[in-house]
Amino acid sequence: MNVLRRLQDYYWEKKAYMFASILFLAIATALGLVYPKLLQVLIDDVILPRDFEAVPKLALAVVGVVTLKACMQFLHGFFGARLGNHLAYRLRNACYEKLQFLSFRYYDTAKTGDLMARLTGDLEAIRLFIGFGFAQILNLFLMVGFGAAMMLSINWQLTLFTLVTIPVLLYVALRFESRIHPAFQEMRLALSSLTTAVQENVTGVRTVKAFAREPHEVNKFSLRNDRYRDNQLHASGLWSRYFPVMELLASACAVLLIGVGGTMVIRGSLTIGELVAFFSLIWYIIGPMWGAGFHINNYTQSEASGERVLQILNQPIDVRDKEGAIKLDDERIRGHVTFENVSFAYGNQLRAVHEINLDAPPGKVIGLLGGTGTGKSTIIQLLMRAYDVTEGSIKFDGMDIRDIRVMDLRSQIAAVFQETFLFSSTVKGNIAYGMNNVSMDDIIRAAKLAKAHDFIMEMKQGYDTIVGERGMGLSGGQKQRIAIARALLKNPKILILDDATSAVDMETEQEIQAGFQEVMKGRTTFIIAHRISSLRHADEILVLDEGRIVQRGTHNELIRKPGPYHDVYRIQYADHIARMENEGSEGGAVL
Ligand SMILES: Nc1ncnc2c1ncn2[C@@H]1O[C@H](COP(=O)(O)OP(=O)(O)OP(=O)(O)O)[C@@H](O)[C@H]1O
Numbered sequence: 001m002n003v004l005r006r007l008q009d010y011y012w013e014k015k016a017y018m019f020a021s022i023l024f025l026a027i028a029t030a031l032g033l034v035y036p037k038l039l040q041v042l043i044d045d046v047i048l049p050r051d052f053e054a055v056p057k058l059a060l061a062v063v064g065v066v067t068l069k070a071c072m073q074f075l076h077g078f079f080g081a082r083l084g085n086h087l088a089y090r091l092r093n094a095c096y097e098k099l100q101f102l103s104f105r106y107y108d109t110a111k112t113g114d115l116m117a118r119l120t121g122d123l124e125a126i127r128l129f130i131g132f133g134f135a136q137i138l139n140l141f142l143m144v145g146f147g148a149a150m151m152l153s154i155n156w157q158l159t160l161f162t163l164v165t166i167p168v169l170l171y172v173a174l175r176f177e178s179r180i181h182p183a184f185q186e187m188r189l190a191l192s193s194l195t196t197a198v199q200e201n202v203t204g205v206r207t208v209k210a211f212a213r214e215p216h217e218v219n220k221f222s223l224r225n226d227r228y229r230d231n232q233l234h235a236s237g238l239w240s241r242y243f244p245v246m247e248l249l250a251s252a253c254a255v256l257l258i259g260v261g262g263t264m265v266i267r268g269s270l271t272i273g274e275l276v277a278f279f280s281l282i283w284y285i286i287g288p289m290w291g292a293g294f295h296i297n298n299y300t301q302s303e304a305s306g307e308r309v310l311q312i313l314n315q316p317i318d319v320r321d322k323e324g325a326i327k328l329d330d331e332r333i334r335g336h337v338t339f340e341n342v343s344f345a346y347g348n349q350l351r352a353v354h355e356i357n358l359d360a361p362p363g364k365v366i367g368l369l370g371g372t373g374t375g376k377s378t379i380i381q382l383l384m385r386a387y388d389v390t391e392g393s394i395k396f397d398g399m400d401i402r403d404i405r406v407m408d409l410r411s412q413i414a415a416v417f418q419e420t421f422l423f424s425s426t427v428k429g430n431i432a433y434g435m436n437n438v439s440m441d442d443i444i445r446a447a448k449l450a451k452a453h454d455f456i457m458e459m460k461q462g463y464d465t466i467v468g469e470r471g472m473g474l475s476g477g478q479k480q481r482i483a484i485a486r487a488l489l490k491n492p493k494i495l496i497l498d499d500a501t502s503a504v505d506m507e508t509e510q511e512i513q514a515g516f517q518e519v520m521k522g523r524t525t526f527i528i529a530h531r532i533s534s535l536r537h538a539d540e541i542l543v544l545d546e547g548r549i550v551q552r553g554t555h556n557e558l559i560r561k562p563g564p565y566h567d568v569y570r571i572q573y574a575d576h577i578a579r580m581e582n583e584g585s586e587g588g589a590v591l
Contacts, residue, residue, distance in 0.1 A: 007091070010090045017079045017082045021078075027072045036281045040276065043276055104319075113195055116195075144284070150281055155278065158261055183235040194221070194224045243290075257282060328404060335362045335396075335412065336361050336362055336398070338394070340393050344378060353382070356392075360540075374545055376498075377528065384410060385402075412492055415497075416483045426464050435490070438489065541565065
């Protein structure tokens with residue numbers, strides 16, 4: 001019960017529910033013992049002596065016991081459900097909250113399907129076990145204990161005889177558990193791989209269709225479906241063998257009991273009523289043995305589920321506030337960013353960036369250019385404290401960003417990435433994502449600056465149009481413009497555009513950039529782009545290669561020097577340069 005003890009914090013405040021649920025179940029179990037006693041009285045004191053006057057009293061007693069037992073069972077269910085739901089509710093919240101604060105490093109390797117399974121299937125297994133399974137296991141002991149005590153009060157020899165059968169039944173139950181447990185685990189894995197196939201198929205439906213790979217997807221799914229079906233058949237095969245075997249064994253016990261007990265009745269050492277009472281009592285022993293396999297299986301499953309949920313809850317957060325972290329004062333911050341000899345490596349890999357130095361005072365626009373994988377996004381991620389630098393330091397208004405509260409730092413930054421994420425909500429809701437008290441005028445102003453207003457107004461329901469999951473139904477450029485409007489509405493001190501205008505045409509890009517200049521006056525902007533046209537107005541352009549800054553300067557300075565920037569410029573502006581050269585003018589200076 002180790003994991004369940006470690007989960008104690010999440011249900012212990014409602015321990016009263018747990019005790020109430022166990023208590024009422026125990027009372028219901030104890031009341032069940034009254035039936036055999038009533039049967040004994042009915043046979044020995046009513047039917048055999050033919051004293052039928054006692055029948056109404058006995059009938060009333062039966063009705064009373066049945067009603068009381070039903071009430072106790074209801075109360076057991078009521079409190080068990082409350083306890084289980086309280087635990088599941090708290091764990092769900094705790095896990096979700098934890099997932100919000102886990103660092104980027106965790107999400108580098110996390111699997112969506114697996115996380116979903118932990119928050120649903122595993123939590124459900126824990127809920128059922130804490131709510132009911134735990135009380136049921138205790139009840140097994142109570143049933144055997146109460147039953148044996150009651151049997152002893154009737155006849156001790158026959159009781160010993162009955163108890164001898166317990167090891168046989170227990171052996172079969174445990175053997176069953178040892179086989180059904182891996183079968184269940186296998187089934188869970190098969191189900192998880194099945195749901196992953198569905199999830200990936202829906203997410204990547206465009207790629208599937210573009211490559212006409214529907215048959216491949218159908219085949220992949222049906223292979224996984226076959227595996228799931230086979231697992232289910234195997235598990236149900238085990239179940240269907242288990243019950244008949246247990247019933248056969250239990251019946252053999254009953255037959256032996258009738259033989260031995262019947263002989264005792266004939267010899268006069270046992271009354272018929274006592275034998276009948278005894279006979280119905282043996283289910284108090286056999287029943288728990290039948291259920292033992294099932295409950296042990298339930299228990300081991302909930303232990304495994306608890307472990308998986310605890311893995312999330314105990315996951316260390318590597319980027320977190322240090323003790324006494326600085327709280328930023330919105331009024332006083334300016335947004336001056338400096339990188340001092342910053343180097344960083346993801347995990348144990350080679351360094352992604354080496355000795356980066358840059359100074360971005362408020363109002364400055366820094367452009368980052370370089371081939372793929374040269375470390376541009378990494379620089380931005382480090383500034384947002386998605387990861388902490390390995391060497392050197394990044395300063396924000398002179399303070400090391402590791403000394404500032406993470407939330408405060410990030411609330412000063414607005415980033416737009418190449419891959420835009422839109423929530424399945426209205427356009428308005430997506431622009432004002434997570435912000436309260438935002439006026440419609442502000443939303444429209446941001447959308448206009450991002451050159452999104454016109455196409456939004458062309459949609460039937462304008463700003464109230466619901467965009468599909470991940471922004472389905474909008475073009476790449478439209479999604480990017482909504483994301484830019486979202487960033488501008490945040491009114492950040494630092495704006496980051498990580499290839500954020502790659503999907504819009506050059507003309508729109510220029511209009512959007514003009515909008516930035518208006519909004520970002522006195523604030524700092526970082527622009528990552530592959531197109532020189534996106535960067536040429538930057539105050540300083542840093543050219544990266546293999547994680548190092550290999551060139552820096554303004555556009556006009558860089559096009560005059562031989563080097564990677566010039567090379568890119570020649571490729572992107574080949575026509576223009578040729579025209580200029582024909583006209584005898586100096587190519588780059590004009591741009
Ligand atoms: N989360 C990560 N885990 C491990 N390595 C990473 C991770 N992200 C990036 N890298 C590696 O770090 C290096 C720099 O990547 P980065 O994303 O910064 O490049 P980039 O210049 O932004 O490229 P692109 O223009 O293609 O977006 C690459 O070698 C990349 O493989």
